[in-house]
Amino acid sequence: MSLKLALVGLGVWGQNFVKTCEVNSEVELVAVATRTPIENNPSVDSCEFYTSWKKLLTEVQLDGILLTAPPAINAKVASHALSLGLPVFIEKPFALSAADAELIFQNFDSDKGILQVGYIDRHNSAWQGLKKNLSALGGIEKIDASFGGDGPIRKEISALWDWGSHPLALIIELLGKPDSISATRTLQEEAKHGMIENYDIELSYLEKTAYIKTGNGFKSKQRRVVVTGKAGELIYDDYMENKLVLKTAEGSREVSYKSELSPLANELQFFCDLILDSKKYDDDLKLGQLVTNALLDIENMIRK
Numbered sequence: 518m519s520l521k522l523a524l525v526g527l528g529v530w531g532q533n534f535v536k537t538c539e540v541n542s543e544v545e546l547v548a549v550a551t552r553t554p555i556e557n558n559p560s561v562d563s564c565e566f567y568t569s570w571k572k573l574l575t576e577v578q579l580d581g582i583l584l585t586a587p588p589a590i591n592a593k594v595a596s597h598a599l600s601l602g603l604p605v606f607i608e609k610p611f612a613l614s615a616a617d618a619e620l621i622f623q624n625f626d627s628d629k630g631i632l633q634v635g636y637i638d639r640h641n642s643a644w645q646g647l648k649k650n651l652s653a654l655g656g657i658e659k660i661d662a663s664f665g666g667d668g669p670i671r672k673e674i675s676a677l678w679d680w681g682s683h684p685l686a687l688i689i690e691l692l693g694k695p696d697s698i699s700a701t702r703t704l705q706e707e708a709k710h711g712m713i714e715n716y717d718i719e720l721s722y723l724e725k726t727a728y729i730k731t732g733n734g735f736k737s738k739q740r741r742v743v744v745t746g747k748a749g750e751l752i753y754d755d756y757m758e759n760k761l762v763l764k765t766a767e768g769s770r771e772v773s774y775k776s777e778l779s780p781l782a783n784e785l786q787f788f789c790d791l792i793l794d795s796k797k798y799d800d801d802l803k804l805g806q807l808v809t810n811a812l813l814d815i816e817n818m819i820r821k
Contacts, residue, residue, distance in 0.1 A: 519545035520792055523579050525570045525594055526586030527551035527561070530608060534583055535561055537781050543789045548577045550586075570594050579603060581631075581792050588674050592617035595632070596624040604631035606788045609682045610674070610812070611805030618809045625802055631791050633784075634801040636686035636808075638740065638753075640783040643760035644687065646774025647744065647753045651691075653763060654746025660688055660727040661743045665735035670711040676733035677716055677819075678812055685808045687742055688720060688727045694807050695720035695727070700815040704734045718815060 520543055524531055527549055538546045549561055550570040567573040570586070574597060581604035584594055588610055595607045599621065611634045612618040625632060638644050651657065662684035671679060689695070697720075704715035715732030730739075740755040749765035751772070761772040778786065791798050 519543060520580040520789055521545050521547045521578065522581050522583055523548040523550070523573055523577060524564075524583045524585065525550045525573070526584065526608075527553040528585065528587075531583075531585040533781060534585055534785070537779075537785050541782070541785055541789070543793075544785070547579070548573050571597065574598060574601060574603070581606065581788065583788075584608060585635075588613055588678070592620045596620045599624040599626065599630060599632065602626065602629075604633075604788070604792045606633045606635065606785075607805075608635040609637075609686070610678045610809065611682075611801075612809045613674075613678065615809070615813060618806050622802065622806065625799065627797070627799075629795070629797050630802075631798045632802045632805075633788050633791060633798065634686075634805045635784065636683060636801075636804070637780045637784055638683055638687055638755065639690060640787060641753075641755060641760075641780040642774050642776035642778075642783065643755065644742075644753055646761050646772055647742070647751050648691070649774070650751060650761075650763065650772055651744070651746075653748060653765075654744065654751060655748040656746050657691065657744055658725055658747065659745040660691070660725075661745070662688060662727065663730045663739040663741045665715065665730065665732045666738040667735055668733050670708050670713060670733060672711045675712065675816075676714045677731070677815060680733060681716065681718070681729070681731045681812060681815070682808055683740070684729045684731060684742065685718075685720075685811050686804060688729070689804060689807050689811070691744070692720070692722055692725065692727065695722055695811070697721045698811060698814050698818075700818050702819050704732060706734065716815070716819070720811075 548565040550567040700718045706713040713734040715734045718729040720727040759771045
């Protein structure tokens with residue numbers, strides 16, 4: 518039996534989810550809520566279409582919802598779906614304010630709620646391989662991350678929230694809540710559709726530090742994390758052919774890891790498995806709150 522899912526938001530990333538649902542035998546995409554014109558999109562011809570996400574949630578019987586709408590409505594849609602008892606996948610950023618995060622938290626069923634956040638690198642097989650090989654480092658001493666690109670430039674969300682969510686999620690997943698955060702904006706230029714901005718961020722922990730460079734003013738795309746330990750370095754780089762490398766005093770070698778699906782396919786499959794398992798999943802709720810709080814702290818520092 519296929520899981521009946523609905524999609525809210527049919528922008529670029531929503532269309533990526535449509536394609537990914539098509540090749541997952543456990544998923545039937547039965548409804549879409551969108552304001553995007555749907556002409557010449559045969560992938561969703563069999564779906565029921567709504568311009569109101571609330572009407573969709575009221576009228577369609579579902580096993581879960583995929584939320585890839587504009588970030589400003591994430592909290593409203595997610596909290597309503599959670600209040601109906603639906604498992605929710607919510608694309609990053611998890612929330613844009615403390616109030617939004619609290620709204621989601623208040624509607625999460627503490628006994629059986631399921632909420633997954635789209636920090637996609639966490640479902641990259643190379644990143645999962647990095648976590649499995651951390652013992653080779655003899656303990657983490659430092660992390661350096663670089664996530665950014667030449668764009669995108671969006672009016673509705675800054676580069677800090679768009680790009681910065683990713684490395685913050687990965688670092689907090691490994692090290693937990695930082696003891697302190699410092700940040701500077703290293704580039705700020707006005708563009709036609711928004712701002713071009715780069716940031717340097719430092720997360721301080723007891724006896725270790727994590728450094729992040731992120732933004733939409735990079736010359737090329739970067740999605741790279743270097744975890745340094747006493748015995749060497751593990752390097753995750755999603756844009757390299759060898760996405761996971763271990764460097765030690767003896768030299769460098771590619772680290773093998775199981776990679777059958779794309780990160781997005783892994784992400785969707787993880788959500789399906791959560792639904793089928795029917796047990797509470799709040800790991801991403803907790804991580805999303807920590808990432809949101811870190812982003813708000815950084816934003817406040819930069820504005821001063």
